[in-house]
Amino acid sequence: xxxxxxxxxxxxxxxxxxxxxxxxxxxxxxxxxxxxxxxxxxxxxxxxxxxxxxxxxxxxxxxxxxxxxxxxxxxxxxxxxxxxxxxxxxxxxxxxxxxxxxxxxxxxxxxxxxxxxxxxxxxxxxxxxxxxxxxxxxxxxxxxxxxxxxxxxxxxxxxxxxxxxxxxxxxxxxxxxxxxxxxxxxxxxxxxxxxxxxxxxxxxxxxxxxxxxxxxxxxxxxxxxxxxxxxxxxxxxxxxxxxxxxxxxxxxxxxxxxxxxxxxxxxxxxxxxxxxxxxxxxxxxxxxxxxxxx
Amino acid sequence: xxxxxxxxxxxxxxxxxxxxxxxxxxxxxxxxxxxxxxxxxxxxxxxxxxxxxxxxxxxxxxxxxxxxxxxxxxxxxxxxxxxxxxxxxxxxxxxxxxxxxxxxxxxxxxxxxxxxxxxxxxxxxxxxxxxxxxxxxxxxxxxxxxxxxxxxxxxxxxxxxxxxxxxxxxxxxxxxxxxxxxxxxxxxxxxxxxxxxxxxxxxxxxxxxxxxxxxxxxxxxxxxxxxxxxxxxxxxxxxxxxxxxxxxxxxxxxxxxxxxxxxxxxxxxxxxxxxxxxxxxxxxxxxxxxxxxxxxxxxxxxxxxxxxxxxxxxxxxxxxxxxxxxxxxxxxxxxxxxxxxxxxxxxxxxxxxxxxxxxxxxxxxxxxxxxxxxxxxxxxxxxxxxxxx
Numbered sequence: 038x039x040x041x042x043x044x045x046x047x048x049x050x051x052x053x054x055x056x057x058x059x060x061x062x063x064x065x066x067x068x069x070x071x072x073x074x075x076x077x078x079x080x081x082x083x084x085x086x087x088x089x090x091x092x093x094x095x096x097x098x099x100x101x102x103x104x105x106x107x108x109x110x111x112x113x114x115x116x117x118x119x120x121x122x123x124x125x126x127x128x129x130x131x132x133x134x135x136x137x138x139x140x141x142x143x144x145x146x147x148x149x150x151x152x153x154x155x156x157x158x159x160x161x162x163x164x165x166x167x168x169x170x171x172x173x174x175x176x177x178x179x180x181x182x183x184x185x186x187x188x189x190x191x192x193x194x195x196x197x198x199x200x201x202x203x204x205x206x207x208x209x210x211x212x213x214x215x216x217x218x219x220x221x222x223x224x225x226x227x228x229x230x231x232x233x234x235x236x237x238x239x240x241x242x243x244x245x246x247x248x249x250x251x252x253x254x255x256x257x258x259x260x261x262x263x264x265x266x267x268x269x270x271x272x273x274x275x276x277x278x279x280x281x282x283x284x285x286x287x288x289x290x291x292x293x294x295x296x297x298x299x300x301x302x303x304x305x306x307x308x309x310x311x312x313x314x315x316x317x318x319x320x321x322x323x324x325x326x327x328x329x330x331x
Numbered sequence: 332x333x334x335x336x337x338x339x340x341x342x343x344x345x346x347x348x349x350x351x352x353x354x355x356x357x358x359x360x361x362x363x364x365x366x367x368x369x370x371x372x373x374x375x376x377x378x379x380x381x382x383x384x385x386x387x388x389x390x391x392x393x394x395x396x397x398x399x400x401x402x403x404x405x406x407x408x409x410x411x412x413x414x415x416x417x418x419x420x421x422x423x424x425x426x427x428x429x430x431x432x433x434x435x436x437x438x439x440x441x442x443x444x445x446x447x448x449x450x451x452x453x454x455x456x457x458x459x460x461x462x463x464x465x466x467x468x469x470x471x472x473x474x475x476x477x478x479x480x481x482x483x484x485x486x487x488x489x490x491x492x493x494x495x496x497x498x499x500x501x502x503x504x505x506x507x508x509x510x511x512x513x514x515x516x517x518x519x520x521x522x523x524x525x526x527x528x529x530x531x532x533x534x535x536x537x538x539x540x541x542x543x544x545x546x547x548x549x550x551x552x553x554x555x556x557x558x559x560x561x562x563x564x565x566x567x568x569x570x571x572x573x574x575x576x577x578x579x580x581x582x583x584x585x586x587x588x589x590x591x592x593x594x595x596x597x598x599x600x601x602x603x604x605x606x607x608x609x610x611x612x613x614x615x616x617x618x619x620x621x622x623x624x625x626x627x628x629x630x631x632x633x634x635x636x637x638x639x640x641x642x643x644x645x646x647x648x649x650x651x652x653x654x655x656x657x658x659x660x661x662x663x664x665x666x667x668x669x670x671x672x673x674x675x676x677x678x679x680x681x682x683x684x685x686x687x688x689x690x691x692x693x694x695x696x697x698x699x700x701x702x703x704x705x706x707x708x709x710x711x712x713x714x715x716x717x718x719x720x
Contacts, residue, residue: 152385156603
C-alpha cells in the first residue's frame, strides 16, 4: 500500500512538472528558444490567484481565470519587449535575455510582495479520497485534479497543434521560419500566440503547484521550472507527448527514489537517469533526431 | 548559465557599491569635522537582502536599524550602520565585507546566515575586525576565532538542548527527525541532537532528509514517519518547509507531536497560514514576539510600524546585537578615531567580561570561544499563539 501511495504522490508531482514542461516545450518547439523565465511566470500566476482569492475573496475559479489572463498578458509583454527585438539575433543572446527576464521577475516580485512566504489556500480544498479504508490508499483532491488537468491540457494541445489552422502555422514556423513567411504565415504573430498559450499554461501550473505545495514566495517557480525543463529534455524537447511523459516519469522517479533509496540523493538519481537516457537517446525519449544539413 | 550571470552581476554591483562607498566616506568625513560633537562609529553588516533567504536579512536589517535609531537618539556616541546584501552567498559576502572595509567599518554586526558567516569571519579574524553575528549559528563561524561572537545559540546547543528537554519531560516513545541535508543550520542541530539522543537513549526510529531542491514535496518523508510509528517528530529547520510538512501531514491524517527549534519561530505570522495546523507544536526558542516586557512591546510596536509585520527571532537578535555593541563600546571606552584593530582588542576584552540584558535573554554572557550563554524557553502553540510551557 505504501508503494501505491508513493506512486500517487509521484504522479501528482509529475503532472505538475508535465504542465510546466508543456509550456517549455511549446515555446521551444515553435520559437526555438529556451524561455527560462517560464518558471517565474508560474510564480506570478500563483501570486495573482493568491491575491484574487485570499485578498479580494473572489471564488477560486475566478482566481484561476484572473491568473491566466494576467500571465497571458505578461507573456505577450515579455515577448514583445524582450524577445521580439532579438528575433534575428543569435540564440545565445535570446537565452541570456531569458535569464535576465527571470531575474527581473523574481526581484520585481520581491519588491512588490516582499520576500516573506505566503501560504496559498488550495483552490479545491484539502480534502482526500481514501481507498481501501484505514491505512489504505490516500489520494488528495489536489493530486487528482492535477493529473486530470494535465491530461486534458496535453490532449488539448496536441489537437490544437495538429488540427487547427493556427496549429498548422505553428508547425510550419517550427520547421522553417523563412519558408513559412514566404508562404504567407505571419511568423511574429504565430510566435506571440505561442507565448500567450505557454504563459496561460504557466498560470494553471502555478495555481496547481501552489495548491499542492502551499507556500508562495518569489523563488517558488525557479526550482520546479528547472525540473520541468529537465523533464522536457528527458521526453524530447519540442514534443508535446514527450513533455508529458518526461514530466510524469521525473516525478515518479523522484518520489520512488526518495522513498526507497535515499531522501537526500533523490535529485542525483533523477539527473543520473536523465544522463543515461540522453546517452542512449540524445534527442530524448520521444524526440525526433533532426539531421543538420551542412 | 544562471550562476555565471549572477557572478557577473555581483562584479558589476561591487563596482557600483565601491563607487557609492567612496562618496559616502567623503560625506561622512566632512560631517564629522563640522559636527564636532559626539563620535561616530561605523558599524558594518551583511545579510541576504535579496534571494531566497531575503526574509532573514530583511528582518536583521529592520531590527538593527530600530536599535541604531534608539541608541543614536540617546545622544552620546553615534552608530553609522551600513548593511550590504550578500544574497546568502559566501563569495558575495566577502566582497561586501571588503567593500565595508573600504567604507571605513570599525566593527561588524556579522553576517545574518551561517555559510557567508564562515567565510567572512575568517577574513575578520585575519584583519582583527570585531565581529558579532546576530544569527549565524554554525560553530564553524566562531571556531578558533577569538574576536568572533554570536548573539544566537550555536546549533549544537540547540540540538543537545532539544534532546535534553525531550528526555527530561519524557516525551515521545518513537522519535523521528526530518532535516535539511544541504543546510549548515539544520545539519548542525541534527548531528548534535542525534549524538545527545543516543547518549540519553532516546528512541530515534526514523530519519528523513530533504534538500533545497526538494523542499516542497514532503509526502514521502511524512509517510516514512507515519509508517515507522513515530509519535514525536523533531524538525530542525526554518518554518517555511515546516509549514508544508504540517499541511501535508494533516492531509494524510497524521498527527504526531511536532518539536521545532528557533527557526520555527515566525510560523504563526506566515501570511495565509492556517494556525490550526501548528496547534500543539512545541519549540525551543529564546525569543517570542508576545513576551510581556515593556522593552519587547516597544520593539514590536516599532517593528510593526516599520515593516508591517511581527518581528521574528532574527530581528530581535539583531536589535540585541546593536545594544550589546553599544554597551561594549561604552564600557571599553574606545574612541572613534582608533583603528579597527585597537577597537577589536578592547571590545574582545569587554565582551568576555560583561553581562547583557536584551530581548532574547537576560544576564547573557559570552565565553572566550564566542558562544553566548542564555536559556532557551520551551513554547507551545495554543489557539494560534505561543504560550510558555
